[in-house]
Amino acid sequence: xxxxxxxxxxxxxxxxxxxxxxxxxxxxxxxxxxxxxxxxxxxxxxxxxxxxxxxxxxxxxxxxxxxxxxxxxxxxxxxxxxxxxxxxxxxxxxxxxxxxxxxxxxxxxxxxxxxxxxxxxxxxxxxxxxxxxxxxxxxxxxxxxxxxxxxx
Amino acid sequence: xxxxxxxxxxxxxxxxxxxxxxxxxxxxxxxxxxxxxxxxxxxxxxxxxxxxxxxxxxxxxxxxxxxxxxxxxxxxxxxxxxxxxxxxxxxxxxxxxxxxxxxxxxxxxxxxxxxxxxxxxxxxxxxxxxxxxxxxxxxxxxxxx
Numbered sequence: 225x226x227x228x229x230x231x232x233x234x235x236x237x238x239x240x241x242x243x244x245x246x247x248x249x250x251x252x253x254x255x256x257x258x259x260x261x262x263x264x265x266x267x268x269x270x271x272x273x274x275x276x277x278x279x280x281x282x283x284x285x286x287x288x289x290x291x292x293x294x295x296x297x298x299x300x301x302x303x304x305x306x307x308x309x310x311x312x313x314x315x316x317x318x319x320x321x322x323x324x325x326x327x328x329x330x331x332x333x334x335x336x337x338x339x340x341x342x343x344x345x346x347x348x349x350x351x352x353x354x355x356x357x358x359x360x361x362x363x364x365x366x367x368x369x370x371x372x373x374x375x376x
Numbered sequence: 377x378x379x380x381x382x383x384x385x386x387x388x389x390x391x392x393x394x395x396x397x398x399x400x401x402x403x404x405x406x407x408x409x410x411x412x413x414x415x416x417x418x419x420x421x422x423x424x425x426x427x428x429x430x431x432x433x434x435x436x437x438x439x440x441x442x443x444x445x446x447x448x449x450x451x452x453x454x455x456x457x458x459x460x461x462x463x464x465x466x467x468x469x470x471x472x473x474x475x476x477x478x479x480x481x482x483x484x485x486x487x488x489x490x491x492x493x494x495x496x497x498x499x500x501x502x503x504x505x506x507x508x509x510x511x512x513x514x515x516x517x518x519x520x521x
Contacts, residue, residue, distance in 0.1 A: 226383040234377070234415070259381055261392065297388035301381070334492050335395065335419040340379055360378050 230340035257365035266331035
């Protein structure tokens with residue numbers, strides 16, 4: 225049994241991320257930890273903004289999540305890889321990862337159809353710079369996959 | 377809004393996993409002058425009760441009124457009925473029935489999809505900038521057992 229605490233994407237959800245290493249990294253994929261309930265039909269957007277504005281943005285659908293998982297099931301929790309056409313360069317600074325729902329009427333949140341972003345306290349890549357007092361205060365979970373020089 | 381999802385196994389499921397816990401939604405309408413949807417969807421088969429806590433501030437021809445209180449929406453098998461609870465502050469600012477005088481109204485209306493209801497806020501008879509309202513609402517939906 226897996227228990228997930230998540231926030232429903234209604235209009236927008238965002239998570240601030242501080243990248244503190246001095247070396248620049250090339251990110252090959254962003255993987256927000258998503259919960260899909262009912263596979264709503266809509267174009268969602270993942271975007272990353274940095275100290276100088278928008279760094280990367282890409283739309284995705286629940287149909288694409290299902291294809292990536294190789295399933296016809298409409299309910300899933302997944303680190304869904306959002307892959308840039310070219311690696312995104314990240315340097316030291318504060319970034320904001322944002323999930324945005326379309327506001328054109330294609331996405332209606334209800335108890336049978338929604339997309340959510342899962343919150344976790346423990347994460348392989350990130351540490352918190354604040355104390356949480358409840359699960360709801362945990363950050364939205366996201367992982368970056370980066371290219372390393374010399375690694376094939 | 378927060379959801380707590382329980383998966384029985386694996387990463388995918390062909391049927392809806394369990395959703396548990398109450399759901400809390402916060403809304404703030406600033407200087408609202410028109411009837412407005414508050415965006416809280418309530419599915420009648422899943423939520424029989426919604427607790428509403430509010431704080432309202434209303435300017436009526438230059439005089440400022442404030443009230444804070446509670447309401448409860450309860451599904452009786454056919455429709456949701458709102459019942460006003462306790463309040464503090466100025467009298468008669470918000471109602472669960474037809475508004476009169478300075479009142480504004482809260483009500484639930486079917487969203488267009490059968491069985492799914494949407495919480496609305498109505499400015500009553502006093503719409504317009506001279507009667508602008510600022511309303512803060514917290515709704516807690518309790519999942520039916």
